[in-house]
Amino acid sequence: MSRINQVRFIVLLSISLINASIACNAQPQPRRLLLALSKADHTLAIVDPATLQVLSRIPVGEDPHEVIASTDGKQAYVSIYGGGTLHEINVIDLQAKKPLSNVDTRPLYGPHGIEYVNGKVWFSAEGSKAVGRYDPASGKLDWSMGTGQDRTHMLYVTTDGKTIFTTNVNSGTVSILSATTITPANGKPREEWSQTVIPVARGCEGFDVSPNGKQLWAAASEDGSIAVIDVETKKTTNKIDAKAVGANRLKFTPDGKMVFITSLRSGDLLIYDAQSQKELKRVKIGKGAAGILMVPDGSRAFVACSPDNYIAVIDLKTLEVTGHLEVGRNPDGLAWAEQR
Template sequence: MKNSKYFILRFFAITGLLATFIFFVTECNAQSTPARALLAISKANHTLAIIDPATLSVLARIPVGEDPHEVVASTDGKTAYVCIYGGGSLHEINIIDLVAQKPLRTIDTRPLFGPHDIAFVNDKAWFTAEGSKAVGRYDPVTEKLDWSMGTGQDRTHMIYVTSDGKKIYTTNVSSGTVSILVDTLIQPGKMAPPGAKPRQNWVQTIVPVSRGSEGFDVSPDGSELWTAASEDGAISIVGLGAKKLSAKLDAKIFGANRLKFTPDGRQVFISSLQTGDLVIYDAKSRLQVKRLKIGNGAAGILMDPTGSRAFIACSADNYVAIIDLKTLTVTRHLDVGGVPDGLAWAIRP
């Protein structure tokens, strides 16, 4: 009997030490999120990867919803928002704690369906709701959707919000249009009651471009919007001052998916999901500079703010290609999970 008690006590002592050791090793191996982190969506694994951009090591993979597409970080770099798209049928945005590296909560976007692209401006998350032909806005303070507006266009897909939150640009893929939404104020009329305040009145201008125009970007000086079409491979350039099409380039980038300006505004990168090409244009001359074969299907594009490199999600190849912006060559492949897509920066002050 005494021997039995001895072995029981001995067992708990050993297992207790083992548990302490495992906890210690786990804690030592845990890698905290750096102040400047790269975020990458894996559509196949349903994860958000947090990557150290200095070492290019994946620090954490956080589970997200069943069809993640685009991601953005809050201004303080502590929180990420991931759109759960479902081809326009789903209605969730996942909120991720980037410091603790864990899911926080899920936003139910109903009655807005199909959140796809997302931006974070003026401490609020602005997103497209493709299934509802609309854009919406989420306030993290009140934890509510506080504004939305319909575009009346088919497949309102990608979004850009100006830094003052007064203008929104979207591409409407199946309608072949760009929506320009401008926030204007209407002053109270003569018949308004005393104390009436001005009210918001968002005005939409629809600019026809090529059908299939999806990926787009606004030039750093805010003067032009470039978008590339998957169907005819053309690049449409919209003058944002005049709010109309100013040029169309027969670029022959069939299957065009995403488009981004380099940080200095001199070049434009366009990816093709159909061919796996990365096509680079000179923004001033509007001529092709280079066409790179980087895989079998290229999607999301993210520029490094330092101006040294670009990250291209090659969805069909299950890697992110890293491009040197000086030599315009592929320097490395990064594994962030199967079918990578949306990319973003999270920067803590």
């Protein structure tokens, strides 16, 4: 081999090794999909959030309200509510885009709020005044706890699965369920759960916990007020007269600086400054607004306008509506699926 060919060979080999190293070290980027329920069409839409194109529609039960995806983004779980009378969670294969088996939640009725934490599905059971937990690995309900409150509805579970927050609509309260690990004489550790009930206002439904975990904001549909609760002390620190009559859902922006509140009655989107607890803006987005989903990078928000049969897209920088997405009639529950 001539010296020129030797140099050429070494250069090509070096390039090949560099490309191979880059290929080995590159981590696959997760694919984020938007999941959106149509309550009237009884479908779960899978949407590309970048193009706003509906990729698939999958049939679900007769009254779907909320949806959540597993951590790996392979499955979705849909609560079939029926005003507190039904007893089913639909399991959806997001890769094959087809329904799987249904979970019978009895003796817990009216599954509504739903979360996926530590490999398990947590849900409120409005008709049974309780919170339950389903283990996909065993295919069984493995835990439940009663709240004793009327219409235990929305749900938030901390990442360690040790604290559960829920709103009780007709009782006008927020429940905080807390787990403490104790070791009895037999040496087998177990969890002991306790409940703190915090009075707020009747019609309290939509709520969220701030990204730093320090505050809980809950909106009440009947008097339009917003209760601000200190999570550590479990006490209400402020009651904002927001005049958000018909308030349905509430969500913090990813940076924790703003709070969005939707009104199913007026169609207003109320935007509050989280620090000053003052209203920043009201945006008319339709006849009625419900489910809210934030893009994790803080660029946009999706708001389900149920009576209008579309989802409004909100720019989080300008706080203006930039587009609409149609996933079916009476859209409501929204969630992300991160497929790795």
